[in-house]
Every structure is written in C-alpha cells, then in structure tokens.
Amino acid sequence: MKAVCLLSGGMDSATLAYLARDQGHQVYCLHFNYGQRTERKERTSAQKIATLMGAEEFVEIDLSYLTWFGGSSLTDHRLPVDTYQEDRREIPNTYVPFRNANLLSIGTSYAEARGAGSLFIGVQSQDYSGYPDCRPQFIEAFQRLIDAGTREGTSIRIMAPFLTMTKREILTIGSRMKVPYEYTWSCYQNEDRACGVCGACYFRRTAFESLGLRDPIPYEED
C-alpha cells in the first residue's frame, strides 16, 4: 500500500508521515523548495524525518517560480514576516498564492506515476483561519479534480487526517507515536533559533505549552 506524503519538515507533516507509516503504508516523501526563508533548515528537517521513519523515497522539488511570481513575505525577503495577531481579519502576508494546489498537483502526478493510492497532506484547522488553500472545501474540490483528471482505473484519495484538528491534538497523536520533534522546524523566519513570534512559532509553542510538554527546539529568547 503506497502513499505519497507531503513533508515540509514541520511538526504537522512529520506527524503525518509517522501516521501514514503506522497505518501500514510504504511512504514516498515529497519536499518542496519554493524559496522560503528557512528552506535550508526545512530540507534538513524533512530529510532527517524521512530517514528516521523509513521512507521508500525522498524527493525534493524546486518550485522557485513561486518566488519569481512574488507577493508573499515567505519568499520575498524584502517584506517583513507578519507576526501572529489574534484579531487579524486579512490573510497573513506569508500566504503564497494557490501554493497548495501546486503541491497537490505534483503529489498527484507522483502518486499516479508510482501507483500510490493515497496522498497525505498535513493541513489543519488553524491553517485555514488564514489561508484559502487550506480549507476543507479546497481539499474536497481537489479530490473532485483528481477524480476528473486522472486515468480511468486510477484511484487516489487525498488523506488530510488533521483537517479538523488543532496543533494540540496533532501533538497528542504525535507524542504517542514518539515523533522526534527535535528534528522538525516550524519558524517562518529563522534557521538557528526559532523567533517565537511568527504565526508558525505561536501555534507550535501554544500546542506544547497546553500539553505541558517541552518543545525540544531552541528559541531566540531561551
């Protein structure tokens, strides 16, 4: 039972890869470089996780055209990264236009070429507070696209097991599976010590704190 797993190197996707494996899949990991600030650190994290969980393949794909198109602080290093604000109404400037459709399209091509029946993506409920391409209706629309656009006889299901979960719930599951979170990276801004204030850091820290767990990665303020 083959599965493709989108593996950024963050805590959600690391948990996802372990979950896919524990469900009995042979896991084919896809990692994306799209010119994000912390790419070097994310790649190292994703590779380490893939090795530790025994992935069949680890493929890195370069999407640097997303940098070229511009418009996001994740890829345009002249823009400051938005910090987390609870009352924010607009989409954070870390949004990369239609990014997840790019990732899922490539994942589907890979799954179809390898004969994999599942495509795992780690989107979770706190993502779609801000990003339109993380919402349940987006994932459902993508499933219909796969059904319409792949070879007859092909069946690829998008697996988004964390879609309605919070990071706290994901961490609960991951802790049970002993996911090595010391090798994961979430911060949007730094590669050595996590900034602690960007959206990704905020949700990660809050999840660890709410479970009374120690986050094993270093933070700037430590």
Added chain:
Amino acid sequence: MKAVCLLSGGMDSATLAYLARDQGHQVYCLHFNYGQRTERKERTSAQKIATLMGAEEFVEIDLSYLTWFGGSSLTDHRLPVDTYQEDRREIPNTYVPFRNANLLSIGTSYAEARGAGSLFIGVQSQDYSGYPDCRPQFIEAFQRLIDAGTREGTSIRIMAPFLTMTKREILTIGSRMKVPYEYTWSCYQNEDRACGVCGACYFRRTAFESLGLRDPIPYEED
C-alpha cells in the same frame, strides 16, 4: 485587462494567445519545459509567438520533475512515441500523469500574483479523446478549485475557448487572425522536420488539408 496564457508553441496555443490579445487582454505567457523530446523547438516557437503578438511577459517554467516521475513517452526517451490510431481505446503513451493540473495550478498562482482575471488554456475536443486532464469536466473541476482556493475578492476565470472545437475550427479562426503558423511546432517526436505520423502531426495535417491550406512547416516526407 490582464490574462495569463499557457503557450506551448503549438498551433492551438499560438491561436489562443492571438485570440486573447484580440479580445483586448494584456497577455502574460507561461511556457513549460517538462523534459519533452521536442522542448528546444517548442520553446523557440513559443518565444517567437510571444514576441510577435506583443506579450507583456514570457515566463518559462521548468517542470523536469515530471520527467523524473516517469511513465510517459513524451518525457522518457527510451519509450517509442505512440503513432495515431483511430481505433485506439487506451490512453496514448504520450500522456503525462495529471500534467494539466500542474500547468493550471502554476497559471493560477501567476494570475493571482499579477492580478490577472483570466487564465487561457488551449485544450480542444480532439485532446480529450485520449487525455483525462483535457476533458470539459476536468476544466470545470479546476474552476471550482480556483474559486475555493484563492484569496477572497480574487476572481480568475479559466478560458478554454477551444474546448468543444476541432483543430480545423481553431485553424479557421487563426487564419482569420493571421497567426504565423510557420513559427509553431506540434510534432511530439522531431525538432527539424515534423514526423507526420504521431498524434499531434496527424491532427495538425488533417486540419490544414481539410481547409485546403498549406502547412508552412517542413515534414520528413517533403
């Protein structure tokens, strides 16, 4: 009025770019290199067409990961290219898994970043005899994906004006607009003289012959 136009360099997409311009759009051309056999020739053709029709931008994107995934004779040069067979029931081996979803996702990211309201793609009725990602239901499913996955307030419409047309009808429109077909390339197999027998050559030649027009490109048998 900005429009993104997927421009392979073949006769359909060249006609499409001219049509978009004639409808009053500023045209942003996207060309894809995915390791297909005739890429050098296609790129030259697409660039020439973009220049002649006065495109705002010409962007080339490398999708060579599709080569790496394998499974298609277009990108795996060890496999022979299927010749056209009228009674073929299976999908031709030139099919690249889920290719058009990759192209449309990138096109949507580009359109969203540039503020373009239209995304032109040159799929036509003779394509979806074989390829699942050229069918009307695939295009409709992609429109729903765009609506679900882009920023609120963004409106990007997929324009597939040739969706129900044959190549003969496309050629009729293009001839009226004086599309310079001598700079387009369709053959899947050769870059100097078109082979005349692959599916792309078959449909192109039949279209020219049925209208009593001379195809200005050289063929092997000439």
